[in-house]
Amino acid sequence: MTQLKLGLPKGSLENATIELFEKAGWLIKPAARNYFPKIDDDEVACSICRPQEMSRYVESGMLDAGITGKDWTMENESEYVLVGDLVYSKVSRKPTRWVIAVAGDSDIKSLEDLEGKKVSTELVNVTRRFFEEKGINVEIEFSWGATEAKVVSGLVDAVVEVTETESTIRAHGLRIIYELMESNTQFIANKEAWNDTWKREKIENIFTLLQGALNADRIVGVKMNVAQEKLEEIVKILPSLNAPTIANLYNTDWFSVETVVSEDVVRDLIPALIKKGAEGIIEYPLNKVI
Template sequence: MIMFALPNKGRISEPVMDVLEKAGLKITVKGRSLFANTVDKDIKVMFARARDIPEFVADGVADIGVTGYDLVLERNVEDKVDILLDFGFGFAKLVLAAPENSNINSVEDIKEGMRVATEFPNLTKKYFDKLNKKVEIIELSGATEIAPFIGIADLISDLTSTGTTLKLNRLKVIDEIVSSTTRLIANKKSLENEKKKEKINQIVLAIKSALFAETKRLIMMNAPKDKVEEIKKLIPGMAGPTVSKVLSNDEMVAIHAVVNEDEIFSLVPKLHDLGARDILVVPIERIL
């Protein structure tokens, strides 16, 4: 049996659940229950805070889990877990920031004993230890940006993604501490157990195929036979487009191919100009 720890709330919870659904790992959640079953009787789910998941996976309460790389580092468990895949979302950087009007412009301007407010006390301490600077860490559990303005800190170390929050609060970035995305992590001992490893590999493959499929679209069309070579040049496809007969029309063929999602916008008018008709673009759930 595999215990799979998933974030119960927060910004990565929903996108992770979406990918798992696309991967075919349907979860049956009853109400606000903290445990759930999946379509696979050997995979159970437990819901927890993303912040606690590194610890649960490191000590074996869960065999695998989804959380942010920043939180793995903050819990100091990077040696106890294996990172199996990167979801490519939940991008955020932990940065050191100071009020725009402060005279701190670089790390060198940070004086001994200055106070740094953060939700990431361990990562922040490690950062300053490496620089051999003694600062006072003020641990907060959210809304860190306010700390310099209410006089409880000189600087903050906080997550930034779009940069909107820092700008809104008139804060400037002094340095980057770490960059993070959402990851699938596994307990090292669980991976040594052959049965568990096999099941975990199935989960990894399913998630990878769903993540890959998100970047692709299936395009289908009817096109004039004499334009096939030109169309082939436009859509190399994964293994070349599939071309098949249209029974009702000798002059036309049906073509389908898998193409990158970001190419669709410019590709469709070109296909249309070549005489392609009944062009369909459809999402793909998984590609193996």
């Protein structure tokens, strides 16, 4: 049987990715100390690996496709096919940011002030290219982790670090002086796998359903019964992606009205619908919007 070798990111994105796949229709069951989780699809074989290494494995053909960060594909300068962006993270649906930060009481105020200084980061190649393009000479050292603490302890003058909420940076008393880049999650494919008709179709189907699951985030369906004389007034206050669905109820002058709306609208919408005469209102979650 032909199988698609799919890489899933280990670390902070692991749980969010598995939850996204479940919403898209695939049940993945990780096993303790096992890098090959089970998936309820005989056509897919999963491997879990670090996002920092994913693009190299995809480029080499060890994996047919994988989910990683734009930052790490840039860092590795690997060759691959970008299937598409999947904008999600461990805490939000916003891109992460790589920033340059210094100690709160540092005399360094701008990029130019880093001339001749020492910078610590995991994103060595991207950082080196950035400063070379700016014509600023810095000493860059690789960080194995706890990067922010190196500034606090005086081991380096600045760090290039990833952040979503800036909470860790603020907790260490650091100050951001520059935003280097934004990064988001990407679905990438091996070039040979992409040229294989079966694998390409499988990859595209997975991406479509994953994107559909993301599109459904914080969107719900709302369904109700409306008398004919109140229909126009109800429809006027209904938000929807395109237009509400309206169908006659059998042998009555009532209608079934259905729409899709943002979750944060519902708390105000339902009381308004009741006042306008809607009955039998149902709110239901959505797994995918495609």
